[in-house]
Amino acid sequence: MKFRIERVEGGICAVGGVRAYGVKEGKNGLAIVAGDLEENASAAGVFTANKVKAAPVKLTQARIEKCGRLAAIVANSGCANAFTGKEGLKNAELMAELVARRLGIPEEEVGVASTGVIGKQLDMRLIERQIKEVSEKLTSNAEGSVAAARAIMTTDTFPKETAIRIYDGESELRIGGIAKGAGMIFPHLATMLAFVWTDARLHKRELKDCLKSAVDRSFNMIVVDGDMSTNDMVLLVATGVKEASVEAFQQGLNYVCETLAKMIARDGEGATKFVEVHVRGAASYEDARTAARAVVRSPLVKSSIHGESPNFGRIVAAVGAAGVELDESRISIALEDISGVFGSVKLVSNGSPTVDVDHARRVMQTRELRIVVDLGVGAYEATAWGCDLSPEYVRLNL
Amino acid sequence: MKFRIERVEGGICAVGGVRAYGVKEGKNGLAIVAGDLEENASAAGVFTANKVKAAPVKLTQARIEKCGRLAAIVANSGCANAFTGKEGLKNAELMAELVARRLGIPEEEVGVASTGVIGKQLDMRLIERQIKEVSEKLTSNAEGSVAAARAIMTTDTFPKETAIRIYDGESELRIGGIAKGAGMIFPHLATMLAFVWTDARLHKRELKDCLKSAVDRSFNMIVVDGDMSTNDMVLLVATGVKEASVEAFQQGLNYVCETLAKMIARDGEGATKFVEVHVRGAASYEDARTAARAVVRSPLVKSSIHGESPNFGRIVAAVGAAGVELDESRISIALEDISGVFGSVKLVSNGSPTVDVDHARRVMQTRELRIVVDLGVGAYEATAWGCDLSPEYVRLNL
Numbered sequence: 001m002k003f004r005i006e007r008v009e010g011g012i013c014a015v016g017g018v019r020a021y022g023v024k025e026g027k028n029g030l031a032i033v034a035g036d037l038e039e040n041a042s043a044a045g046v047f048t049a050n051k052v053k054a055a056p057v058k059l060t061q062a063r064i065e066k067c068g069r070l071a072a073i074v075a076n077s078g079c080a081n082a083f084t085g086k087e088g089l090k091n092a093e094l095m096a097e098l099v100a101r102r103l104g105i106p107e108e109e110v111g112v113a114s115t116g117v118i119g120k121q122l123d124m125r126l127i128e129r130q131i132k133e134v135s136e137k138l139t140s141n142a143e144g145s146v147a148a149a150r151a152i153m154t155t156d157t158f159p160k161e162t163a164i165r166i167y168d169g170e171s172e173l174r175i176g177g178i179a180k181g182a183g184m185i186f187p188h189l190a191t192m193l194a195f196v197w198t199d200a201r202l203h204k205r206e207l208k209d210c211l212k213s214a215v216d217r218s219f220n221m222i223v224v225d226g227d228m229s230t231n232d233m234v235l236l237v238a239t240g241v242k243e244a245s246v247e248a249f250q251q252g253l254n255y256v257c258e259t260l261a262k263m264i265a266r267d268g269e270g271a272t273k274f275v276e277v278h279v280r281g282a283a284s285y286e287d288a289r290t291a292a293r294a295v296v297r298s299p300l301v302k303s304s305i306h307g308e309s310p311n312f313g314r315i316v317a318a319v320g321a322a323g324v325e326l327d328e329s330r331i332s333i334a335l336e337d338i339s340g341v342f343g344s345v346k347l348v349s350n351g352s353p354t355v356d357v358d359h360a361r362r363v364m365q366t367r368e369l370r371i372v373v374d375l376g377v378g379a380y381e382a383t384a385w386g387c388d389l390s391p392e393y394v395r396l397n398l
Numbered sequence: 399m400k401f402r403i404e405r406v407e408g409g410i411c412a413v414g415g416v417r418a419y420g421v422k423e424g425k426n427g428l429a430i431v432a433g434d435l436e437e438n439a440s441a442a443g444v445f446t447a448n449k450v451k452a453a454p455v456k457l458t459q460a461r462i463e464k465c466g467r468l469a470a471i472v473a474n475s476g477c478a479n480a481f482t483g484k485e486g487l488k489n490a491e492l493m494a495e496l497v498a499r500r501l502g503i504p505e506e507e508v509g510v511a512s513t514g515v516i517g518k519q520l521d522m523r524l525i526e527r528q529i530k531e532v533s534e535k536l537t538s539n540a541e542g543s544v545a546a547a548r549a550i551m552t553t554d555t556f557p558k559e560t561a562i563r564i565y566d567g568e569s570e571l572r573i574g575g576i577a578k579g580a581g582m583i584f585p586h587l588a589t590m591l592a593f594v595w596t597d598a599r600l601h602k603r604e605l606k607d608c609l610k611s612a613v614d615r616s617f618n619m620i621v622v623d624g625d626m627s628t629n630d631m632v633l634l635v636a637t638g639v640k641e642a643s644v645e646a647f648q649q650g651l652n653y654v655c656e657t658l659a660k661m662i663a664r665d666g667e668g669a670t671k672f673v674e675v676h677v678r679g680a681a682s683y684e685d686a687r688t689a690a691r692a693v694v695r696s697p698l699v700k701s702s703i704h705g706e707s708p709n710f711g712r713i714v715a716a717v718g719a720a721g722v723e724l725d726e727s728r729i730s731i732a733l734e735d736i737s738g739v740f741g742s743v744k745l746v747s748n749g750s751p752t753v754d755v756d757h758a759r760r761v762m763q764t765r766e767l768r769i770v771v772d773l774g775v776g777a778y779e780a781t782a783w784g785c786d787l788s789p790e791y792v793r794l795n796l
Contacts, residue, residue, distance in 0.1 A: 052718030052726055083714050083726065085749060118711025119751045230715050299697075303791075313516025316481050317628050320450030328450055328481065351483060353517050391789030393701075 003168040003248045005255055011145025011161030014176040015197045017239055020144040021137045022151025023130055027116070028078035028123070029151035030130035033178070033195055034071060034103055034138060038240030040201045043070040043111075044208040046215045048232035054082030055092040056112040057233060063108055068204040070237045071105040073195050075113035076127060077152050077180070080191065082118045082230035091122045098128055102135035115154055115180060115191035115231055149178040152193055156181050160263040166252040173200050173244050175256045181264035191231040192219060194260050196253070198236070200244035210250050211236045218257035221293065221384040222265045265385035270392030273305055274368045276338065279319075280381035281374040287324040288375075288382035294322035295371060295384070302389035305369060310335065310360030312347035319373060327351075330376025335360060338368035350376070401566040401646045403653055409543025409559030412574040413595045415637055418542035419535045420549025421528055425514070426476035426521070427549035428528035431576070431593055432469060432501055432536060436638035438599045441468040441509075442606040444613045446630035452480030453490040454510040455631060461506055466602040468635050469503040471593050473511035474525060475550050475578070478589065480516045480628035489520045496526055500533035513552055513578060513589035513629050547576040550591055554579050558661040564650040571598050571642050573654045579662030589629040590617060592658050594651070596634070598642035608648050609634045616655035619691065619782040620663045660783050668793070669785030671703055672766050674736065677717075678779035679772040685722040686773075686780035692720035693769060693782070700787035703767060708733065708758030710745035717771060725749075728774025733758060736766035748774070 008014050012033055022031030045064045047057050064070065074095050081088045096110035114122075134151075138144065149159035163176035177196035202210070215234055236253070266274045277296045282288035295301055298318040304311040312333050319326060329351040336344035342363045346354050363369070406412050410431055420429030443462045445455050462468065472493055479486050494508035512520075532549075536542065547557035561574035575594035600608070613632055634651070664672045675694045680686035693699055696716040702709040710731050717724060727749040734742035740761045744752050761767070 049721070050715065050718040051721060051724055052714055080711070083711065083749075083751075085727065118715055119746075120711075230718060299791075313478070313481065313518075316450055317448065317516055320448040320628060323447070323449060326449055329483065348517075351481075353481075391793060393697075395789060 003166055005164050005166055005252055008163045008165050010142040010163050010176060011149065012163070012176040012178050012195065012197050013140050013142055013145040014163030015174045015239070016199050016241060018176070018197045019138040019140045020148040021134045021139060022148040023134055024151050028126060029153065030074070030076045030127065030134055031148035031151035032099060032134045032138060033073045033148055033197065035197055035237060035239050037069060037071050038201065041069045041238060041240035042202060042204040042207045043068060043235065043237045044204070044211040046211060046234045048229060050230045052083060052230050054080055054114055054231040055084055055088035056081055056114045057231060058089065059092045059096065060111040060113065060233065063111060067108050069109055070111045070235065071109040072099055072103055073111040073113060073235055074099045074131065075152050075193060077154050078116040079114060079120050079122050080116045080118045080231050081114040081122050084119070084121055087121055091124055094124060095127060098131045099135065102131060111235055113193050113231070113233055115152060115193055118230060145176070145178060152180045154180065155269050156267050158267060160260055162256055162259040164252055164255055166248050168248065171242065173242055173249060173252065174198060175252050177256050177260055179260040179264060181267045191229045192264060194219065194234045196236045196256060198238050199241040200238050200249050201240040201242060202238050202244055202246065202249065206246055207236060207238055210246065210253055213250065214253045214257040217254060218261040222261050222386060262385050265387055268387035270390040271387030272390055273388040275305055275386045275388065276370040277373070277384045278370060278381065279373045279375065281376050281378060282380040283325040283378040285380045285382060288380045291319050291322050291324045291373065291375065292382045292384035294318050295373065296386035299389055302386070305364065306388035306390050308361060308364040310347060310355060310357060310364055312353065312355065315371065315373065324375065325377050327376040332374040332376065334372040335363045336370040336372060337363050337366035338370050339366055342366050401564055403562050403564055403650050406561050406563050408540040408561050408574060409547065410561070410574040410576050410593065410595050411538050411540055411543040412561035413572045413637070414597050414639060416574070416595045417536040417538045418546040419532045419537060420546040421532055422549050426524060427551065428472070428474045428525065428532055429546035429549035430497060430532045430536060431471045431546055431595065433595055433635060433637050435467060435469050436599065439467045439636060439638035440600055440602040440605045441466060441633065441635045442602070442609040444609060444632045446627060448628045450481060450628045452478055452512055452629040453482055453486035454479055454512045455629060456487065457490045457494065458509040458511065458631065461509060465506050467507055468509045468633065469507040470497055470501055471509040471511060471633060472497045472529065473550050473591060475552050476514040477512060477518050477520050478514045478516045478629050479512040479520050482517070482519055485519055489522055492522060493525060496529045497533065500529060509633055511591050511631055513550065513591055516628060543574070543576060550578045552578065553667050554665050556665060558658055560654055560657040562650055562653055564646050566646065569640065571640055571647060571650065572596060573650050575654050575658050577658040577662060579665045589627045590662060592617065592632040594634045594654060596636050597639040598636050598647050599638040599640055600636050600642055600644065600647065604644055605634060605636055608644065608651055611648065612651045612655040615652065616659040620659050620784060663783035663785055666785035668788040668790030670788055671786040673703055673784045673786065674768045675771070675782045676768060676779065677771045677773065679774050679776060680778040681723040681776040683778045683780060686778045689717050689720050689722045689771065689773065690780045690782035692716050693771065694784035697787055700784070703762065704786035704788050706759060706762040708745060708753060708755060708762055710751065710753065713769065713771065722773065723775050725774040730772040730774065732770040733761045734768040734770060735761050735764035736768050737764055740764045
């Protein structure tokens with residue numbers, strides 16, 4: 001089957017029947033995304049692996065497992081509703097109940113997400129007022145998606161949304177999403193949220209498999225399970241309107257998740273540069289993933305990227321410390337300007353430094369850097385994304 | 399058996415028969431430590447787990463395994479001799495050979511260590527000249543230990559040495575050591591070196607067990623195996639002069655290793671505060687270690703310590719992300735000023751925030767902070783050490 005993937009405008013509202021909106025007052029924002037569901041609608045979620053799970057994570061995870069569909073998601077920023085005990089759980093339930101009542105949908109079909117300070121109870125009077133305002137302004141226009149994306153921002157510097165259509169010459173599927181990012185420095189403890197909507201009709205189990213596969217190669221390449229925040233979640237809702245080929249849907253979903261994940265990496269706290277690390281020549285896919293994440297996470301590598309210093313020794317050490325199989329005499333490392341302006345340069349060829357320092361420094365002046373590492377032992381590859389480490393990161397987190 | 403452990407002056411030269419010295423020219427330093435060995439002398443080492451091992455690591459590891467004793471250690475700073483292929487190995491051998499010839503000892507009884515830039519060959523003319531100078535000035539006076547400790551410094555801001563005597567009322571053992579630190583931010587990719595000498599007589603296998611046990615609770619609580627640099631090593635030489643109780647020796651060695659490890663943590667790159675994290679109430683010793691290291695490593699916790707902000711949410715999230723067993727409703731967290739001046743304050747008691755923010759801020763003004771976390775599920779405990787994260791860290795590593 002042949003199909004084309006094309007970007008379209010409108011963010012999450014590019015999907016038929018989806019309405020969204022959001023408001024923000026100081027640090028406290030609230031967004032609602034709602035969509036008309038067909039009988040065959042389904043929903044899937046991927047949740048933080050943190051042992052301390054926020055109340056909204058517990059609630060939404062349980063609801064998706066139980067009823068397998070979501071008619072609406074309500075998300076607030078400013079307060080994570082994490083480490084808040086029974087009162088926190090009651091408040092998360094109340095958020096869902098308020099939205100369900102306003103929208104006239106079953107309470108168990110409302111998902112809840114939160115991001116912000118840990119260990120503080122929600123201000124439910126504020127939440128109630130914001131739910132009233134946002135639910136009255138829900139719109140299927142593009143502005144609704146932007147407003148929702150903006151409402152869930154914390155230290156993000158720009159709202160994150162994307163949408164595509166998957167076209168096979170006759171009919172089209174749509175997938176749209178919004179996301180918020182976080183301090184991208186490992187261990188990643190700020191909150192990553194992403195909500196993705198599609199008009200595709202897919203069985204609950206298929207949907208979950210597709211989401212897991214897409215998250216593994218996108219959000220999990222900037223954030224590792226074991227180090228997620230108390231509140232991380234990625235939710236995928238399929239409204240069930242259109243028949244879908246799983247293969248086409250998976251490719252489209254991969255594209256949407258990768259796009260949102262890269263936006264989060266690009267907007268890491270204090271970031272001045274975007275970094276893509278591509279590892280190839282690995283003995284296994286797991287090794288390639290591990291090595292790529294190790295390089296993109298290393299504070300020493302990140303610091304030298306900030307300083308525009310072509311320090312290949314730090315890259316070698318990060319890969320070595322990752323514990324993956326490698327051949328020291330066959331490692332190759334190259335730097336590339338993703339935008340193409342400053343070209344590319346080899347730092348190491350088959351284990352020997354080949355640094356043209358002047359050229360390497362020029363390539364590192366780019367704001368979009370790709371590091372390519374060949375481990376020299378196999379045929380597997382993987383890509384991870386991140387950003388540089390600037391003094392601003394520390395200032396943001398004092 | 400009763401014994402007392404007392405600090406003594408002299409660093410590594412506090413041990414009978416040990417001579418040391420070092421020189422430093424700009425970034426390039428060289429130190430030699432040498433000691434008279436009895437017939438029953440032994441040596442043990444713990445080496446980096448990095449898959450890319452520096453030439454001196456390969457050489458010294460092989461020699462200790464083969465002949466089980468070291469008459470001298472030569473260490474240079476400025477060039478790590480890592481990722482340097484066959485030429486690197488040849489140069490490491492040559493360093494040992496030059497020292498052996500100067501001191502009239504067997505070549506295979508010389509250990510080699512290096513720290514500095516990765517991927518660069520040693521300047522052997524410089525090394526040869528420095529070996530000549532240092533070997534002529536070796537001394538058993540305290541100044542020899544300081545000179546050696548100073549010669550192996552890289553980004554360290556002070557030389558690190560310590561010595562003790564273990565006294566049972568009749569005879570005494572001595573243990574002395576020097577160390578150098580590194581960027582203490584995880585993943586730890588700069589080099590940690592420590593050389594410890596004792597006049598005790600212990601079997602090679604006993605010595606190795608003692609060293610492993612001491613390193614696990616000291617250097618490994620600031621540096622984790624899988625994330626060590628290409629050059630990390632801890633060497634322990636027993637000259638074999640005095641009979642020793644293994645129990646007394648182990649306690650003394652723990653003390654020396656912990657003292658040197660804390661010095662390294664205190665001198666982390668850009669550090670302005672020293673942090674001790676004590677985890678108790680854990681379900682296992684492994685859990686306690688994992689949780690303590692997770693907290694001490696978290697960039698968000700470290701940033702908030704730098705900002706003197708009592709952010710218990712970040713501590714909870716770091717512990718949760720570590721994947722250890724815990725009871726959210728029984729977690730307790732306290733802050734203590736190690737020096738005692740600013741007192742101590744509870745942040746969380748049995749799962750509930752109890753923050754007296756003003757008091758907590760006062761406690762955090764200390765330069766020596768202890769974070770105590772009770773996981774509320776068991777009886778195991780462990781301690782880890784680190785420092786705050788300051789913008790200066792990034793500047794040092796540009």
